[in-house]
Amino acid sequence: MAIDTLNEPVFNRDMVFRNVRRRAWITVGAPLAILAYLTYTWFAFNVPNLLAKAQPERAAILATDSVAYKVHVTKFLRRDIMEVAIEGERRATYSQEDLPEWVEVDGTDAVIDLGEGYGVTIAGKVMEFTVPDYGTIKVTATNSGVETELPAGPVPDWLKDNPKKLDARPTLDRRVQVTRTKIEVHNYFGGWENFWFPFHSELHGMSFSQLWAIALSNERLDPNRSNMSLIMHDFLENPDWQHGEVFVALFETIMMAVLGTITAALFGLPLAFLAARNFTPSRFLRFGTRRLFDFLRGIDMLIWSLIFIRAFGLGPLTGALAIAFTDTGSLGKLFSEALENIDNKQVEGVRATGASQIQRYRFGVIPQILPVFVSQVLYYLESNTRSATVIGALGAGGIGLMLVETMKTSRDWENTSYIIILTIVVVIVMDQTSSWLRRKLIEGR
Amino acid sequence: MAVAALEQEILSMRKRRQLYSLMGILLVAAVLVSGYSKSNEMNSGGFLQGLSKFFDYPGEIVVEAWQAGPAFFGLIIQYVPAMLETLNIAGVATLLGGAMAVILAMASTRNVDSWGPLIPVVRRMMDIMRAFPELIIALFLIFVLGSSPVPAMIAVAFHTAGALGKLFSEVNENIDRKPIEGLSACGASWLQRIRFAVMPQVAPNYLSYFLLRLEINVRASAILGFVGAGGIGQELRRTIGWGKGAGDETAAIFVLLFLTIMLIDQVSSFLRGKLVGASRAH
Structure with a gap:
């Protein structure tokens, strides 16, 4: 059949019709097939159920929490004390003399002004929460739970009232909770609290110019160390934000990507010569090397990282080796393809000058594949920065693991968004650097 | 005189080049040595013990897989639905991301008459989409939507749209403009030009x-x-969490994953060879 068509003129009526019909089938069939596949996956992924179970309010909480912080006013009923603290953290507690102006504490009672007509008074074990357009909620903590008196009318959605606990959040930025052991009021403010320095540091709340003056002045705030190192120390050791640890984790992630990629390139290049037809006459050796590349690539980063985590534990070395193993396969394959496509004339030209084997490779082959080598290595470096975050999340450490852990605690979303922003910045910087280097090295501008 | 000056220049250029190469090699070696020793320190288990x-x-x-004997193949079959x-996830993400990428590419290439002011905007958008690690979007969506394949699908699709969009727009830049001009001479609209002048030229590369x-x-x-x-x-994750004793199941998953990836690699590289080969022949 195939031989027959060779002898016939290229354009015959049947063939044209056949082609047109085939085209028509593809035009109709391909979208239909895709649609059918999407419908199948719609049900295979159980999307209707997912949509029913989705919790969009979590996204709202996350969004508010990542750009805001809250100040807790807590009355511990057992110990009968009143505490005002940022995020309820002991290390960020306001002293009794220096309370924010919206709280008035009188012994163990308090009057709290939440703004816009919202207000809370706490007296003994009774809390009254005034909500405009609704009324006053009066809650009394008893030994077994809480007793609530609500204004007349239907109970609104933002109010969760049961015998054990009352939880009222009339707006996103005001919340009151009462249980039998404590009365807690949350007041939300925009911004990231204590971002630069811990709450109890002398440096807390200083402006940049003040810090600059302190850094340059001779009077030591802390007699044991210079002001400059005090500033660095207080910043990096900030317990809420853990800047120091975040930077170390980022460094680990970058190290995984850089070390892994360079190692893969250094092992991939010599092996690529073994896999290229025009350099390795031995069919057996060539076949073996190619299967080795396939094997390294096929095992995949996921499995390699799991194996290396078992062997080497947590850390950048694990991630670097996992990347190196996978990419030796990928880069080796790419290099061997580049080697097979080189122009033999240059090699012969070099040989005609009486060059030895090594000189032929150095001056005839390497210059031809160098652009491919450099550009591919840089591409992989960039994509490996992204992979390194994922490998980290599998348990190899670095910024990925940190991200997973802060998300798991799901308490301080501002920390999570801080890490996310830093990660994206690092990826973009790596991306820009690698494309800058590529332009510089290959196109020479 | 001129020749001597030229020789001088060439020699100094060569020297400079050699210096740069040497510096580059030294830099790479320094990064490797210091990086590995540093990461060896930071790792919880050292290299030599490991x-x-x-x-x-x-x-x-x-060994555990071997002990399982023929039942091992049953285990592999058992994990096929999960695979x-x-x-x-990958299929839907690639389809949706790819469709999105076509739109982005068509909106961001001067060569196919995209609307001018839109080009830089869409390009920056694609850069940002590419930069987002899939992990971050996936974790965020898992938190909102619950544990399910859909978050992963959306995360992968998002990244795919950016990555493919860039490659597609590079393809668009290299096409022949004559068919586009021919069609616009006939009074074809922008969509018609894209459909009948651009798509036939780029389809093989897009598919590849x-x-x-x-x-x-x-x-x-x-x-x-x-x-x-x-x-x-x-x-x-589940079988690894079980620790000792579930080695056969883990091995089954490893084997299944390896085989699938190999199969997809081989099929896709065969098809890509055919596609690009076909476009080369014409």
């Missing part, structure tokens, strides 16, 4: 990149499963 243990774990699961789910991306996405979705997005990754 090296002796390197084959322990693979050995352990191979299928991972493939579905699409297949390459599918390969990458299968790996990515397997990994994302491990952080809670369903599919083979989640099963792997």
